[in-house]
Amino acid sequence: MGNALPPRRLTLDQVAERAGVSRSVASRVLNNAPHVSRAKRDAVERAVRDLGFVANSKARALATSQSGVAALVISRQDPSILADPFYAQVIVGISAALEEGDLHLMLCLAESERGRARVEKLLRSGAVDGVMMMALHADDPLIKVADKASTPVVFGGRPGGTPPQWYVDIDNVAGARAATEHLLSRGRRNVVTITGPLDTEVGQARHRGYREALLLAGLKARASETGDFTEASGAAAMSRLLEHQPDLDGVFAANDNMAAGALKVLRGAGRSVPEDVSVVGFDDLAVAQNAQPALTTVHQPIRDLGTEMARMLVALIGGKNPSPILLPSHLVVRSST
Amino acid sequence: MGNALPPRRLTLDQVAERAGVSRSVASRVLNNAPHVSRAKRDAVERAVRDLGFVANSKARALATSQSGVAALVISRQDPSILADPFYAQVIVGISAALEEGDLHLMLCLAESERGRARVEKLLRSGAVDGVMMMALHADDPLIKVADKASTPVVFGGRPGGTPPQWYVDIDNVAGARAATEHLLSRGRRNVVTITGPLDTEVGQARHRGYREALLLAGLKARASETGDFTEASGAAAMSRLLEHQPDLDGVFAANDNMAAGALKVLRGAGRSVPEDVSVVGFDDLAVAQNAQPALTTVHQPIRDLGTEMARMLVALIGGKNPSPILLPSHLVVRSST
DNA sequence: GTGGAGAATGGGAGGGCTTCCAAGATTCTT
DNA sequence: AAGAATCTTGGAAGCCCTCCCATTCTCCAC
Numbered sequence: 060m061g062n063a064l065p066p067r068r069l070t071l072d073q074v075a076e077r078a079g080v081s082r083s084v085a086s087r088v089l090n091n092a093p094h095v096s097r098a099k100r101d102a103v104e105r106a107v108r109d110l111g112f113v114a115n116s117k118a119r120a121l122a123t124s125q126s127g128v129a130a131l132v133i134s135r136q137d138p139s140i141l142a143d144p145f146y147a148q149v150i151v152g153i154s155a156a157l158e159e160g161d162l163h164l165m166l167c168l169a170e171s172e173r174g175r176a177r178v179e180k181l182l183r184s185g186a187v188d189g190v191m192m193m194a195l196h197a198d199d200p201l202i203k204v205a206d207k208a209s210t211p212v213v214f215g216g217r218p219g220g221t222p223p224q225w226y227v228d229i230d231n232v233a234g235a236r237a238a239t240e241h242l243l244s245r246g247r248r249n250v251v252t253i254t255g256p257l258d259t260e261v262g263q264a265r266h267r268g269y270r271e272a273l274l275l276a277g278l279k280a281r282a283s284e285t286g287d288f289t290e291a292s293g294a295a296a297m298s299r300l301l302e303h304q305p306d307l308d309g310v311f312a313a314n315d316n317m318a319a320g321a322l323k324v325l326r327g328a329g330r331s332v333p334e335d336v337s338v339v340g341f342d343d344l345a346v347a348q349n350a351q352p353a354l355t356t357v358h359q360p361i362r363d364l365g366t367e368m369a370r371m372l373v374a375l376i377g378g379k380n381p382s383p384i385l386l387p388s389h390l391v392v393r394s395s396t
Numbered sequence: 397m398g399n400a401l402p403p404r405r406l407t408l409d410q411v412a413e414r415a416g417v418s419r420s421v422a423s424r425v426l427n428n429a430p431h432v433s434r435a436k437r438d439a440v441e442r443a444v445r446d447l448g449f450v451a452n453s454k455a456r457a458l459a460t461s462q463s464g465v466a467a468l469v470i471s472r473q474d475p476s477i478l479a480d481p482f483y484a485q486v487i488v489g490i491s492a493a494l495e496e497g498d499l500h501l502m503l504c505l506a507e508s509e510r511g512r513a514r515v516e517k518l519l520r521s522g523a524v525d526g527v528m529m530m531a532l533h534a535d536d537p538l539i540k541v542a543d544k545a546s547t548p549v550v551f552g553g554r555p556g557g558t559p560p561q562w563y564v565d566i567d568n569v570a571g572a573r574a575a576t577e578h579l580l581s582r583g584r585r586n587v588v589t590i591t592g593p594l595d596t597e598v599g600q601a602r603h604r605g606y607r608e609a610l611l612l613a614g615l616k617a618r619a620s621e622t623g624d625f626t627e628a629s630g631a632a633a634m635s636r637l638l639e640h641q642p643d644l645d646g647v648f649a650a651n652d653n654m655a656a657g658a659l660k661v662l663r664g665a666g667r668s669v670p671e672d673v674s675v676v677g678f679d680d681l682a683v684a685q686n687a688q689p690a691l692t693t694v695h696q697p698i699r700d701l702g703t704e705m706a707r708m709l710v711a712l713i714g715g716k717n718p719s720p721i722l723l724p725s726h727l728v729v730r731s732s733t
Numbered sequence: 734g735t736g737g738a739g740a741a742t743g744g745g746a747g748g749g750c751t752t753c754c755a756a757g758a759t760t761c762t763t
Numbered sequence: 764a765a766g767a768a769t770c771t772t773g774g775a776a777g778c779c780c781t782c783c784c785a786t787t788c789t790c791c792a793c
Contacts, residue, residue: 068522070749081773086751094771116521117463118749120454121778128502147484154505163518165465166503168491181500184453185405349686407779418743423781431741455779458748734793741788752777759770 069112078106089114129162129372130187132178134194134201135170144344145361146193149215152365153191160373162188175200182208189372194218195259211375215368217260225375227367227384231261231341234357234388235268236275238339239311241355243276245337245396247309252283253296253321255313265313265341281307286317290346293317297324308336315340315347318354322395326351337396352394359388406449415443426451466494466709467502467524469515471531471538481681482698483530486552489702490528497710499525512537519545526709531555532596548712552705554597562712564704564721568598568678571694571725572605573612575676576648578692580613582674582733584646589620590633590658592650602650602678618644623654627683630654634661645673652677652684655691659732663688674733689731696725 075085080099087095088103095103106112120126131153133146150166157164165187169175182190182204189211194201197220205212214226242250252269255262262285270280282304286292293312297320300307310325312318318340322332330336332352340347343358367384374381412422417436424432425440432440443449457463468490470483487503494501502524506512519527519541526548531538534557542549551563579587589606592599599622607617619641623629630649634657637644647662649655655677659669667673669689677684680695704721711718 068749072749082750083752083773083775084771090751092752096771099771113517113520115458115749116518116523117454117457117461118778119751121452121458121780122749122751124454124778126454144481144484147481150503151505154503158508158511158514161514163514163523164503166487166491166501168488171495174495177495177498177500180450181453183450186453186500345682346686349683405779409779419780420743420745420782421741424742427781429782433741436741452779455748456781458750459779459781461748736791736793738791739789742786744783744785746781746783748779748781750778753775755772755774757770757772759768761768762766763764 068115069110071112071114074103074106074110074112077110078102124185126186126188127162128165128187129157129189129191129369129376130165130167130178130181132167132169132190132192132194132201132205134192134199135168145342148361149193149365149368152362152367153369154365156366156369156373160369160376162369162373162376169201175204179204179207182210185210189213189376191215191368191372195256195261197258197260211372213368213372213375215364219258219260219263222383225371225381225383227364227371227386228260229359229364229388230385231264231388232268232271234341234359234390235265235311235313236272237268237388237390238341238355238357239269239272240276241390241392241396242309242311242337242339243272243278245309245333247337248278249281249304249307250278250309250311251281251300251304251307253293253300253310253312253317254283254285255288255317257285262313269311286313286320288314288316290316290320293320294324295320297321301325301328301330310336310338312338312340315342315344315350315354315356318356318395319346319350322350322352322354333394333396339390339396343391347391347393350395355393355396356391357388358391360386405452406447408449408451411440411443411447411449414447415439461522463523463525464499465502465524466499466526466528466706466713467504467515467518469504469506469527469529469531469538469542471506471529471533471536482679485698486530486702486705489699489704490706491702493703493706493710497706497713499706499710499713506538512541516541516544519547522547526550526713528552528705528709532593532598534595534597548709550705550709550712552701556595556597556600559597559720562708562718562720564701564708564723565597566696566701566725567722568601568725569605569608571678571696571727572602572648572650573609574605574725574727575678575692575694576606576609577613578727578729578733579646579648579674579676580609580615582646582670584674585615586618586641586644587615587646587648588618588637588641588644590630590637590647590649590654591620591622592625592654594622599650606648623650623657625651625653627653627657630657631661632657634658638662638665638667647673647675649675649677652679652681652687652691652693655693655732656683656687659687659689659691670731670733676727676733680728684728684730687732692730692733693728694725695728697723 075082169178193215197218214223254266284296286296340354340356343356347354347356371381412419506515530552534555551560591603621633623633677691677693680693684691684693708718
């Protein structure tokens with residue numbers, strides 16, 4: 060920080076000199092490449108240890124044109140998206156898997172137009188070797204940004220529209236079907252649903268699973284109302300459903316937050332859960348366990364989602380061509396059904 | 397990715413050639429430095445636009461010896477620390493403030509020994525211009541790692557022991573004092589506390605605030621039990637307190653999770669809250685609102701914590717010498733008191 | 734018209750590493 | 764024991780910018 064005599068960072072030349080070898084040899088030892096005699100290898104390693112040398116990553120990056128960094132880009136169209144524990148778990152999974160590939164994680168939250176421009180520059184400047192992207196909407200401008208980058212991109216969850224080439228997603232259809240079938244197996248016959256936004260793939264998929272289950276059981280789809288994955292929207296949807304479909308006896312909500320909202324409205328309307336109405340959510344977040352009554356829901360392997368995204372990206376960076384992955388979810392039965 | 401003819405990334409020379417100027421001039425335009433005529437500036441800018449040129453960040457980093465990246469290092473001694481919304485908010489704050497300084501965010505979760513070694517290498521390789529660090533324990537090995545790095549380090553929350561030179565922290569003492577005084581103002585006279593781990597600064601500070609409040613009110617400190625900030629430990633501590641101090645009428649828990657555990661135990665013991673016993677927590681996480689009854693607690697400006705950390709780091713990187721910051725917290729009164 | 738201040742310009746030397754290649758050292762064949 | 768085959772080795776060319784500095788140009792004062 061502006062000392063009198065900046066002590067001039069240690070360089071590979073100094074290591075080489077101290078070990079009595081050329082810079083080339085020293086470099087080979089560092090990258091443990093072949094064609095180095097045992098004696099010189101030892102000498103270099105000792106010099107590295109004695110001097111406490113760590114190679115300058117910028118120079119290495121320039122020479123190899125590899126930065127050793129992967130970016131996770133999170134589109135924040137809504138304000139508090141990161142606040143839910145979902146991303147935290149994804150990140151933990153990613154972090155662990157990137158460690159395997161010896162990559163570091165750069166986290167980009169792009170909300171403003173300016174932020175998006177920064178992300179674009181980041182990707183196109185070659186500062187990262189690959190990108191993981193979480194975006195809900197097919198028209199998210201970040202998707203185009205990622206396309207323009209000439210670096211591999213893995214999606215976490217498919218945005219709507221034509222699916223990207225590489226993605227990891229939860230099998231939302233199967234999960235929603237299992238949830239609905241569970242309601243039917245409890246003897247419910249008038250099962251309604253609170254869907255997520257239908258312009259998102261996840262919203263659509265969970266709705267599809269619901270309809271499939273009814274279809275397979277030979278039942279007609281009942282009323283559905285759309286929410287936006289918030290508790291408040293779930294409550295509002297539930298009110299509307301009660302109004303139009305007073306004899307409902309089962310509710311599949313497309314996520315736990317909305318299910319929690321629905322529970323409150325049901326309680327307020329004097330319907331007891333699970334006696335009068337059974338309710339199932341989706342996600343298995345903390346809110347599901349804390350709900351009154353505790354919520355039956357579909358558990359997603361969120362951490363695995365992160366892990367698999369990172370693994371896929373590592374494979375891509377390594378020149379391989381992995382296939383998309385759909386992760387299974389499973390039902391967790393609690394007191395609401 | 398291994399094409400036949402890798403199209404050889406665009407370079408500044410090509411921009412310069414197209415604009416009919418030397419590379420030096422082109423570079424000056426890119427960094428909008430002075431000493432460029434209007435005409436050439438325009439020519440270069442047009443060439444940049446036409447070609448879609450983005451400077452190679454690795455080369456720039458090497459030349460300027462600035463990476464444009466700041467790291468957030470989170471020590472994960474316990475497994476699910478990131479899962480609480482705390483870090484999510486810190487990160488959002490950091491991200492916003494880093495954008496001001498045109499820095500990108502690298503996220504390092506170091507739990508294993510290997511992960512720690514990787515972080516050390518990252519810092520010492522000069523890959524980041526500065527570090528923000530969140531660590532609870534004074535003996536966290538990461539603190540030494542940060543010391544060895546010759547890059548500026550800002551702490552979020554002081555670890556125990558001698559405080560670091562640069563940090564941003566919540567004023568835990570004042571918050572705890574306010575919480576305790578609130579209990580006293582409700583007429584409680586036998587106020588006990590559930591502390592956090594006393595080998596952490598935050599644990600100690602909140603305990604100190606509790607004692608100060610009692611002292612100022614001319615009361616003696618009552619029983620205290622120590623937890624580890626988990627709900628389970630709060631419940632256990634509450635049981636012990638009920639046993640040794642059956643006439644207690646107020647509880648200050650050093651965080652919301654432990655307060656939630658305490659509430660459950662109190663309910664189980666037939667003490668009603670807030671009639672028989674008043675309870676105050678600390679943090680104002682979601683759990684405080686969801687608790688039964690809703691928890692009076694101390695709200696912390698968590699997002700601001702992140703913002704200020706990042707700002708401080710930006711200042712340090714810019715060669716300034718900022719002062720440590722203590723952020724105020726405030727009481728949120730709900731139904732538990 | 735001349736000197737000189739100050740701006741504009743481009744050449745070129747880094748920045749610290751990787752990697753190609755030619756040359757020297759070693760081992761293996763027969 | 765000579766020649767082929769294989770390892771080791773170090774010199775030097777890159778990677779793509781930034782920035783110092785010597786040079787040229789512009790313009791104004793006297």
